[in-house]
Amino acid sequence: MSHQTGILATDELRDFFAASKEGGANEGRYRAIKVSIENETLVLSDSGLADGTFEEDWDTIVLPMLEEKQPCYIFYRLDSRESHGGFEWLFLAYSPDLAHVREKMTYAATRATLKKEFGQGQIKEEVFGTTPEDISLAGYHKHLQAQNAPAPLTEAEEELRYIKQQEGVSTHIHVETRQQTVQGVAFPIAQAAVAKLQQLKEGQISYVRLELDMDRETIELSGAEDTTVQSLPQRVPEDHPRYHFFVFKHTHEGDYQESVVFIYSMPGYKCSIKERMLYSSCKAPLLDQTEHNIGITVSKKVEIDDGAELTEEFLMDELHPKKNAYREKFARPQGPAGKRGPRRMIRGTNTPSS
Template sequence: MSHQTGITADEELQSFFGQHKQDHRLIKVSIKEEKLVLADSATPQGTWEDDYDAMVLPALEEKQPCYILYRLDSMNELGYEWIFLAYSPDFAPVREKMLYAATRATVKKTFGGGQIREEVFGTVPTDVSFSGYKAHVVAQSAAAPLTFAEEELKLVKETETNHHINVNSKHQTVQGVAFPISDEVLNSVERLRQGAVNYVQIRIDLENETIELDNCEDTDAESLNSRFPTDHARYHLFLYQHSHEGDYLQSLVFLYSNPEYKCPIKERMLYSSCKSTLLDALESQMHLEITKKLEVSVGSDIVNDQYLYDEVHPPKNVAKRAFDKPKGPTRKGPKRLTKPAVNE
């Protein structure tokens, strides 16, 4: 979810959006003195394809972020459809980039989100050029490949049976063991969903076979390692707040911490068996949108901000070199140690 800065459009920009935007092909918006202002505009000269690079590229500045609204020739029930371009060059001041990223949603809301057909983010001119826009459209229409774990989760969700989860229920819904969930866990998860806290730690009561709350308080990514018990397994829900491609995001991460041989075998088996049913309850019954599910070993100190960022936003298009077939011998048969005799 995006955070807001409190910056709003000045009277000139609001009036322009309300009365003149349909007559223009391009509208450039900037932030000046903590206000959204009209920086530039242009009327149509040809088709939207012909006008695109001729209008968009000259409007960009080398080290200055901006928003550009570009009008298409297609229409919907609200009027012309638009492309929203958020340009934030790499060499712009960090404060400027953060300010523009956090105000992005306000611009779309002020303009009218129902008329925006596509949204493109760029850090260099080629990202928001006509060819860059076409590449964006192709990428958006392509289905993302699923990992083996995602395929397995999809299959489980397609075959599962929904049920009501509360402290008195104990039913089998998906493969694994289902223990009843305490009211404390339900209340804490609801607070997490509403953003009142950003971290919840959950444990299994081995004697009573119930899911109980262990901890519910704010923390940060760099402190997560210190919250993993060294002799017991635990489940963790962490609301990871970070910036990605110009947007501030909050991604919900589920972690299963496992101290391995320091934890009793029975406990490890129960935590492993209950994980899928607990996740099912969190997502299906409690309506949590979990971005990433991770299993980590306690004591490795790998869980930090960079680790979570790489897991939530894995690198794209990483080419893997194919395995080279070993070369065969350069000659056939064993090497001769003596020269053959020469017949006189």
Template sequence: MSHQTGIHATAELKQFLVKARRGTVRVIKIVIRSEQLVLGAYREPSQSWDRDYDPCVLPLLDSLEPCYILFRLDTHNQQGFEWLFISWSPDQCPVRLKMVYAATRATLKKEFGSSHIKDELFGTTQEDVCFQGYLRHLSSCSSPAPLTSAEQELHQIKATEEERRRVANPSVRGKGKMEISVEGKHATMQGLAFPLQQEAKRALEQLRQRHINYIQLRLDTERETIELVHTNPTETRELPARIPSDAPRYHFFLYKHSHQGQSLEAVVFIYSMPGYSCSIKERMLYSSCKNRLLEEVEREYHIEITKKMEIDSGEDLTEEYLYEEVHPKPQALKQAFTKPKGPTGKRGNKRLIKGAGENGEES
């Protein structure tokens, strides 16, 4: 594979790599031009490697073109400074270009000197190759079993939930790690319980008294609280515009409408999660906190929630849709299977089926 493409470094690049290995350069960007490996850009060190990482690496990434990045660490081995080799291959670039860079990677490693490379990192998005992405890579390499980023965030959420239960029940402290599993329904089914901020509590009380008709709440994942976004008066036709397209939210809406000639009010809870534009951590936290929030609203504020909905956008949240969700049409009863009628008009002659006699003759 190292000579499959026939692409090699230019003489100028080889000379520059010899100089860079002495420690005068922090990061090197290498690209393929005219079927040759050439120097794209470089940066000199200004701080420690961890502080230099994002400012030096991220500006070199092109969303439409692959490249190789050699980042100098501050550690040493017998050959000198140790380096991180980053292969950048964005999703938007053509497949043929990705294949050329993938097939030439071994060539560049050999010409730079594999003994100088401490670690390798591959990425298609900035999240993969940023400083935090590199730390996740190191963590996965050192852990006994490799974890995806989703599994790492799930582990963090479970640890937070465990700590909250320890605080709520001091008797479990000092008794070792609490086990969380599918079998422990009491531990997992209740979800997380982020406390409501004071403004959010006042808003719920105002909704109970019918002084307001709309509440929007958000999770503060850093403070681990549920905060009020706003309580702007909202008509049913204005409800789709209240749904953010880039962030999850909890909504409480006092739906005033007419049904069968009567004027009715119904509190509707809407959990909006705009698909996968949100992080895995946000999706899991919002989903886990939802049930405990609803329990507290119904128990502490005596607000009866008529309908609970989950949506990914406000486009379909029309008045007709909301009405049908609150007053669903009764499902049509399935009709029992009936024997289809025969053809109309004159029927054919009836035929008698005669039985066979003992000797096979018709009787």
């Protein structure tokens, strides 16, 4: 709730308002009306006559009215009319940073009273500024752009918006294709990457790293070589997401195994929202393509944010989770000695007492 100061307009100001906007000889003549507070009263401080369009007149009339350390109000007439036929006006509230705090508070608390004195029905918009640039024609255009722009989004809302945009990409899919049931964005895999994945399948190499080319919308080869578990963390970038296919050679319960592990590395918020969302959206279609088109069977899929997580113990736990230790069933406490406990003597109601 705004606090009112009790400051009212002078009769002269009220008469000027009426003459400048109520269908008389002066209607349309005045382009700007400057109002100030003097001796705790709203007074007519200055005025400007229309010469061209409201945009042509703006800076030549409004800017000379502004003082470096003095707040003021300016009613500025547009060329458009409201539904009842009168011209539409802008209410410009100017409160420079260099003004005294008490004056700024007084002007802020009196704004509602002044708009009521002028007639709120003809005020199309209100513009507030602390510098002449805010009150200039360029400042007004920025004000309009800010009003028409969508509200700023939180990071979660920005990610959701990006997901919705990607849902509209490549939605026309033939009914016989397998990708109809795969959610995400299916970027094509570059031929060099396909060749290295084929070598990994055939046991010629043990590691392939893939990256997204977001401009060309393809999945490109980022690296391919024989890699041990000890050197695997060094293959994970610290500032960009990547896809990794690694053949983990190990022994479990006496059996030698070679398991293909798919590793999705995502270094948190070090990368852009677009990058995070694209990598997340392309992951499922990539795995679908490598399984059905190349023939790689992935034994385990893991997601990490730091390459240091990729230890032999970590991969063993992911591939072969430790079973819960045998827990003995709850032992029911023993009852009293004998099957039914000691026999109780129950005296009948008709048994005479001895």
